[in-house]
Amino acid sequence: MSIRFWSLCSVDAPLIDGGHASIIVNPQFSTGLVFPPGPFLLNDTETVPAAPSPVSLREAFWTWCRVALLSFGGPAGQIAVMHRILVDEKKWIGEARFLHALNFCMLLPGPEAQQLATYIGWLMHGVRGGLMAGTLFILPGAVSILLLSVMYAEWQDATFVQAFFFGLKPAVLAIVIEAVLRIGKRVLKNRVMLAIAVCSFVGIFFFKVPFPVIIAAAGLTGLIGGKLAPQWFQVLKGHGSSQPTASEIDLVSTLPEQKATLRHSLLVSVVCLTLWFGPILLLAALLGRESVFYQEAVFFSQAAVVTFGGAYSVLAYLAQQAVERFHWLQSGEMLDGLGMAETTPGPLIMVVQFVGFMGAYRHPGPFSPLMAGVLGSIVTTWVTFVPCFYWIFLGAPYIERLRQNRLLSAALSSITAAVVGVVLNLAVWFAMHTLFRRVVKQTLGPLTLDVPDWAASDPPAALIAFFACWLTFRTNVGMVWTLAICCAMGMAFRMMM
Template identity: 60%
Template sequence: MHSAASTAPRLGPDEPVPTPVGLREALPVWARIAALSFGGPAGQIAVMHRILVEERRWISENRFLHALNFCTLLPGPEAQQLATYVGWLMHGVRGGLLAGGLFVLPGLVAIMALSWIYALYGQAGLVAGLFFGLKAAVLAIVAQAVLRIGRRALRSRVMVALAAAAFVAIFVLDVPFPLIIVAAGVIGYLGGRAGRPEFRAGGGHGSGAAIASGPFLLGDDALPQERATPGATLRSAALWAALWLIPVAALLLVLGPDDVFGRIAVFFSKMAMVTFGGAYAVLAYVAQQAVEHYGWLKPGEMLDGLGMAETTPGPLIMVTQFVGFMAAFRAPGALPPLLAGTLGGLLTTWVTFTPCFLWIFVGAPYVERLRGNAALSGALSAITAAVVGVILNLAVWFALHTVFREVRPVTAGPLRLDVPVLASVDPFALVLALAAIVAVFRFGAGMVPTLAACAAAGMALHGAGLV
């Protein structure tokens, strides 16, 4: 699962049982995890595994992997939900709020600050050059995500066909992302229920990892603080659904569905229910809707936002806060633009992450019922395969709008393609993108050095008056 797990020392069975941990003692540990949560979900999950399983021995390897498998079945950012789940497992709802809330906080503050800078100075001076360079690095990172997830997910011809169908559906036929996910899930569910070997989940996140041994605070047989009861489930569902949906309903009632805040609330609430497969998958749909349907952003600006999210701690899906900020900043109504942008960004984050607590606090007490369910495993496998095609669409879409200054939509019946104007190629963007791809794939450069090098190159080019 994690490179850290394969190199960490194994704990012996004679190790002392870890001392019980209260919320106050857990706070600095969750703060440390939040501060180190760079590199997308794979890196974030690796950090959690190293700290929670290997260093602190708060939770056993099997419990950690079981929690992770449950979180991959849910819509939303799996790393943030995994932190919420483990926090809930240890200290109930208060622990889940502490762990999940802290996981989001650094990214919320960082993206908000960068959004202010971008809104005020994004097209001026070295800031413009910085974001010009970040776009090239983002292309390489997204391409790497396609290959990484593809190696894990496309283990049969059926899965390859699902990925190809998803790519054609979203890139050529303009089929909505949620419909693609639902269709893939139904196909996988039926295939898993029928016992087809192509739909069995193989490997997963934890394949090949060394297993930490020794006593844990929460071993394989330990019971969580809070048990599942129908009354508690209904109360939890009602509370978190109200926290999520009452603000949305109030905005629609007071401002109307055509106001920018109403649109932000509705659009990102829908995203919270269908964001299976991780941030890269849903960002393809968010980018196309934000740019082409709502007109909130330009294509290059979406790449700038993704560059922000890649270089700050927290879930990658925090890029949606930048989208909400810019949407409200550009349609502030009677509010000052920066205030409207700030409120739009906070609203986006609220409707994106509040449902995550709903899924965990309602679903976690019943999670044992999902263990070994072939139909659900088949649905997850098919959704993951379809996500590969969706992420490939994201990479192609970003590449077209980064390397070429002009892209024209071409329609023919049900087909719709974005075709680049070859004469509009940006040679500096092309060279930077190719250099980032070579650095990542040929020399194994990490995400942060690649982003830093491309940002520096972009600022140098801008300083020389070349971009």
């Protein structure tokens, strides 16, 4: 193996015995001093950290469980949780590598936070790590939504659930706001990036510009700007481009790079496509093409391919089809499902699990309603998330090869800045639906705005949100305690109403 000898000039050299040591060379003497491995002093102010120790699958498993259980607040909050634990606390992945992976996941259909977890798990432990991280990320939410769906369908009364969630939603709002500030602070490093973020927010909030159009425009702007003025557009630097410091060293940078090969791509495609379409064909053969299970499998497979920009981008379409075309839901029930998904851990797209459950519960076919609902929930979740693993395992090896490409870095920097505007739009949308009981659409020329009804404001929710922001930004009680305290406050308010 080889190490770096740190002195007034750095030298790379192999160790014959296969071991390693840290050597400081003093230019005034002809010999060097040998020290044990580990951090050591370069001068009065700088130290070089030792490479992090390998992480076992067991340790990774419990860390991903922790990430999953804390993944409230939609994609912004979930990405913030991963950044805090994996980048700041564990130092498993560096800032540039994390943002590079996030940018790639933002370009894919499906929940970007779940795909980011899969990507980082793949970087650390290959396909096993990706499967573990991605599955654990959705498991708590899937179990929670299934249990809440059963209660909702069986008793037709979600009053106690609503009381529980009443305080949780404003707390989640505070977490989303923190996430927007955290991500923006790391990306919006100059006026050009800030201008891109502002244009992104104005386009999607005021003019309803589709998310893929915003991403394509930002990427093209970055490519052109990276060629003409790279100093303004290359915000996300390639990982490993400079000497590591104590704040930059991470585990992923020490791991061997996973190569992209045609054999790997073919194998991933065969396995994932079989797992994706095999159950659909089996449902058609066993239950017929008219069964609700086959219809749900096909419909949500289509939705999985077009869900760019997160769940909000397709919620209106899903609600319309589920209510008017398939009659799986009654009018207004989509919002109940959305409330469940917004206030349980995991991706917001888990609302489709509620839709799948209710659709099968009301059209059970040869099964009992409850058994049909559970089967419909499983089918819907399966066809929604198998494609997510496919995109990551197929594309990640190729995108890793492009990390040092300067033009790609400029394009991804612009895309990240645009994503800040999109996430801010989601935060505003979430705030309106949390702090107001009714939000109406108003059209003014080419503008279509969601405007809160001020007569339908919710003072208790606003008070809880303010308190949650105070806990988040002014204290160190942590996310779990913030959620628990605000949930207790919400229950108390509901009991007094």
